[in-house]
Amino acid sequence: MDEQPRMMHSHAGVGMAGHPGLPQHMQEGTGGADGDGRKQDIGDILQQIMTITDQSLDEAQARKHALNCHRMKPALFNVLCEIKEKTVADSVLTSNQSGSLTLPPAICSLSLPLVLSFSLLEEEMKVLSIRGAQEEEPPDAQLMRLDNMLLAEGVSGPEKGGGSAAAAAAAAASGGAGADNSAEHSDYRAKLSQIRQIYHTELEKYEQACNEFTTHVMNLLREQSRTRPISPKEIERMVSIIHRKFSSIQMQLKQSTCEAVMILRSRFLDARRKRRNFNKQATEILNEYFYSHLSNPYPSEEAKEELAKKCSITVSQVSNWFGNKRIRYKKNIGKFQEEANMYAARTAVNAANVSAHGSQANSPSTPNSAAAKVTLSGPIDNGSAGSFNMSNSGDLFMSVQSMNGDSYQGAQVGANVQSQVDTLRHVISQTGGYSDGLTANQMYSPQGINANGGWQDATTPSSVTSPTEGPGSVHSDTSN
DNA sequence: ACCTATGATTACCT
DNA sequence: AGGTAATCATAGGT
Numbered sequence: 001m002d003e004q005p006r007m008m009h010s011h012a013g014v015g016m017a018g019h020p021g022l023p024q025h026m027q028e029g030t031g032g033a034d035g036d037g038r039k040q041d042i043g044d045i046l047q048q049i050m051t052i053t054d055q056s057l058d059e060a061q062a063r064k065h066a067l068n069c070h071r072m073k074p075a076l077f078n079v080l081c082e083i084k085e086k087t088v089a090d091s092v093l094t095s096n097q098s099g100s101l102t103l104p105p106a107i108c109s110l111s112l113p114l115v116l117s118f119s120l121l122e123e124e125m126k127v128l129s130i131r132g133a134q135e136e137e138p139p140d141a142q143l144m145r146l147d148n149m150l151l152a153e154g155v156s157g158p159e160k161g162g163g164s165a166a167a168a169a170a171a172a173a174s175g176g177a178g179a180d181n182s183a184e185h186s187d188y189r190a191k192l193s194q195i196r197q198i199y200h201t202e203l204e205k206y207e208q209a210c211n212e213f214t215t216h217v218m219n220l221l222r223e224q225s226r227t228r229p230i231s232p233k234e235i236e237r238m239v240s241i242i243h244r245k246f247s248s249i250q251m252q253l254k255q256s257t258c259e260a261v262m263i264l265r266s267r268f269l270d271a272r273r274k275r276r277n278f279n280k281q282a283t284e285i286l287n288e289y290f291y292s293h294l295s296n297p298y299p300s301e302e303a304k305e306e307l308a309k310k311c312s313i314t315v316s317q318v319s320n321w322f323g324n325k326r327i328r329y330k331k332n333i334g335k336f337q338e339e340a341n342m343y344a345a346r347t348a349v350n351a352a353n354v355s356a357h358g359s360q361a362n363s364p365s366t367p368n369s370a371a372a373k374v375t376l377s378g379p380i381d382n383g384s385a386g387s388f389n390m391s392n393s394g395d396l397f398m399s400v401q402s403m404n405g406d407s408y409q410g411a412q413v414g415a416n417v418q419s420q421v422d423t424l425r426h427v428i429s430q431t432g433g434y435s436d437g438l439t440a441n442q443m444y445s446p447q448g449i450n451a452n453g454g455w456q457d458a459t460t461p462s463s464v465t466s467p468t469e470g471p472g473s474v475h476s477d478t479s480n
Numbered sequence: 481a482c483c484t485a486t487g488a489t490t491a492c493c494t
Numbered sequence: 495a496g497g498t499a500a501t502c503a504t505a506g507g508t
Contacts, residue, residue: 319496
């Protein structure tokens with residue numbers, strides 16, 4: 001940066017007299033004029049440089065040529081290169097001393113244009129090498145991380161399959177229901193491949209630009225090395241600087257690609273951000289289980305696995321669902337009344353059907369099948385809890401009494417029969433079967449929920465063990 | 481735009 | 495480890 005002042009100083013200290021023929025002056029300078037005479041020569045040369053733009057192209061070209069053909073040129077060039085190498089190394093070491101370099105007077109007088117250009121280049125090299133030294137190592141680890149991530153996301157990996165594999169992995173991680181969000185995944189894949197494409201075209205573009213620029217700079221430097229002290233080593237260094245520069249740009253590209261992928265991922269696959277409702281079937285299965293095990297809605301690990309399989313969701317999702325359900329049911333039982341009715345009835349119907357089928361083989365009719373049929377008529381026909389409550393409560397109550405009573409106690413009651421008991425009992429509890437004088441909400445107070453809000457199994461001793469449903473258990477003759 | 485439903489997460493408890 | 499309660503953040507309906 002101190003180039004300008006230096007030049008200005010020299011300029012000011014010397015007269016403006018113009019002299020032709022640079023080589024001659026150089027020769028004169030070489031002649032070893034000391035003191036004022038030498039200064040005068042330098043001033044003359046400088047003046048010529050300053051006015052070089054005023055000269056015609058041919059004239060300048062001729063001088064350049066003459067300079068290149070100077071007999072001392074190769075030797076001088078080598079010396080300059082050497083000094084420069086050394087100076088660059090020094091300047092890197094003592095980077096904050098922006099030392100104005102002191103050249104041997106002989107060299108100064110020999111080739112001012114060379115010295116000047118050398119100084120300029122020296123300056124730029126200093127800057128570049130400092131920068132280069134600073135950016136040397138740190139990005140490596142980060143670059144590797146980015147590369148790994150891009151590879152993992154299928155952006156930088158092999159052409160096909162990588163993306164979908166990543167999507168599938170992400171889908172598995174998010175635990176979403178398969179059929180439901182497959183469309184979404186294709187959308188995700190499409191967007192991912194879009195990112196991938198952009199990434200690759202950009203990468204290619206950068207690479208090409210890097211190569212082009214490198215060749216350009218190399219040519220330029222080679223060209224300039226005829227007039228400036230540029231050694232092949234320096235060209236090499238310059239090239240590596242350029243490559244570093246471009247690879248830092250590449251890293252930026254990689255970084256932003258990673259960001260884009262992350263955003264895409266979070267938008268499409270992050271379970272929490274993009275919450276997907278379970279599909280209707282899954283919800284029904286879960287609700288069915290919940291309401292048929294209302295006295296103890298805590299599915300065992302096995303039951304959870306089974307439910308998870310049935311609903312094509314994960315076990316932890318099942319756990320979440322039951323956790324949420326329990327708490328929300330307990331908090332506002334009234335709100336769930338209708339739902340409870342519905343599922344209670346449905347479960348009863350299912351059980352009745354199963355039981356009817358089972359008994360058709362062996363015995364004519366069973367009390368619980370009758371009960372289920374009674375249950376059926378209410379909520380499903382007119383779909384209203386109110387009318388359901390009023391119409392058949394008596395029958396239901398009787399049926400359940402008998403089911404839960406002695407007649408079924410000793411028999412090999414199947415697990416699903418227990419479900420029916422829970423379900424029907426629940427229906428009864430809201431229809432006023434257990435308590436007459438209460439309001440709807442109070443009536444609905446579920447059996448099993450104690451004063452503290454916890455579920456108790458006191459009312460249904462048999463449901464302490466979570467029943468595992470199996471057709472086999474019903475199959476056995478439960479009638480007599 | 482608002483509201484409710486709902487799946488997930490969190491802190492805390494047993 | 496598994497439960498509860500509170501909370502978050504979004505889906506989906508109006």
